[in-house]
Amino acid sequence: MTKPDNDRVVIFDTTLRDGEQSPGATMTHDEKLEIAGLLDEMGVDIIEAGFPIASEGDFRAVSEIAKQAQNAVICGLARANLKDIDRCWEAVKHARQPRIHTFIGTSPLHRAIPDLTRDEMAERIHETVTHARNLCDNVQWSPMDATRTEWDYLCRVVEIAIKAGASTINIPDTVGYTAPVESADLIKRLIETVPGADDVVFATHCHNDLGMATANSLAAVAGGARQIECTINGLGERAGNTALEEVVMALKVRNDIMPWHTGIDTTKIMNISRRVSTVSGFVVQPNKAIVGKNAFAHESGIHQDGMLKNAETFEIMRPEDVGISGTSLPLGKHSGRAALRAKLKDLGIEVGDNQLKDIFVRFKDLADRKKEVYDDDILALVSVTGETS
Numbered sequence: 001m002t003k004p005d006n007d008r009v010v011i012f013d014t015t016l017r018d019g020e021q022s023p024g025a026t027m028t029h030d031e032k033l034e035i036a037g038l039l040d041e042m043g044v045d046i047i048e049a050g051f052p053i054a055s056e057g058d059f060r061a062v063s064e065i066a067k068q069a070q071n072a073v074i075c076g077l078a079r080a081n082l083k084d085i086d087r088c089w090e091a092v093k094h095a096r097q098p099r100i101h102t103f104i105g106t107s108p109l110h111r112a113i114p115d116l117t118r119d120e121m122a123e124r125i126h127e128t129v130t131h132a133r134n135l136c137d138n139v140q141w142s143p144m145d146a147t148r149t150e151w152d153y154l155c156r157v158v159e160i161a162i163k164a165g166a167s168t169i170n171i172p173d174t175v176g177y178t179a180p181v182e183s184a185d186l187i188k189r190l191i192e193t194v195p196g197a198d199d200v201v202f203a204t205h206c207h208n209d210l211g212m213a214t215a216n217s218l219a220a221v222a223g224g225a226r227q228i229e230c231t232i233n234g235l236g237e238r239a240g241n242t243a244l245e246e247v248v249m250a251l252k253v254r255n256d257i258m259p260w261h262t263g264i265d266t267t268k269i270m271n272i273s274r275r276v277s278t279v280s281g282f283v284v285q286p287n288k289a290i291v292g293k294n295a296f297a298h299e300s301g302i303h304q305d306g307m308l309k310n311a312e313t314f315e316i317m318r319p320e321d322v323g324i325s326g327t328s329l330p331l332g333k334h335s336g337r338a339a340l341r342a343k344l345k346d347l348g349i350e351v352g353d354n355q356l357k358d359i360f361v362r363f364k365d366l367a368d369r370k371k372e373v374y375d376d377d378i379l380a381l382v383s384v385t386g387e388t389s
Ligand code: KIV
Pocket: 018, 103, 142, 144, 145, 170, 172, 173, 174, 175, 205, 207
């Protein structure tokens, strides 16, 4: 595996694995294939297509996605045992570019579950990564709950995984516990400390329990990570994973202070967001960054007036850049005369100042009673005003 250029951030999408693990987000076989196709088309570098040992259905989906992928690396997840890894390889081996991702929980809380000592776990990591590497030349390894793993032990196990042949080391913040300064510092110190770290790609995998997943992922990149693991709409267990659309657009819009780029065609974001929402049954909250219904909508008079004069007054990115046809200026009780005049013009209605004044009074009265005033409401107001003025 060759390392990407230093200013390139690899996007690893796990909507179909970590995202699908979200309670109630199960997708059908065909839906998974469709989403994988859209991810591939939009330029996602690596698609984590599932957890092949988890079920016959997951195995079949990962195998089919591996066969259909045109550009992306196709990755499957495996726990740290030979059976899981073999099953994972059986599924991903059909891909033009396969990857095995194997993991084990390394924090004290997680080590206690299989009841392994530090040495026993270190041995298991060596054995399983070596096995994966003998099957596939692209192996990713993750110490689950890395951000709550003792520093000395984390360095030790990362070094073992690198020596055993892993080419990507993922540092998961499994329970969304870390904060941005720590996230940057952890990756930076690992790269500085662990022998062989310069030869591998460090990845960041953040959960959103404290609402810091996007910030933590970007901080990790500042610390030296060059792979961000994320999902569409931030779908994922509990409060979800880092949202792909957020990190990708943050890197695009604030490239002045975050000088790294991705290979994502951002104009495809809105379409895939809608499809993932539909197939997973997870509605996107209206005020969700980038893909929420209100992300490019302005209701207040001051904002609408500003937007009509210069879109940069209240928008830091163009809706077209994320695949939305344009800004929306919904009319409501906070809207002003300028937006009403613009709406009338859109509807093909030219009015004089006096008539606009009358329509505006009636519009405000209606808007006080209704959450949103629609085109039909405006047309009705115009006809009533026309009759009486
Ligand atoms: O959150 C996590 O730790 C994971 C691992 C399997 C990488 O999803």
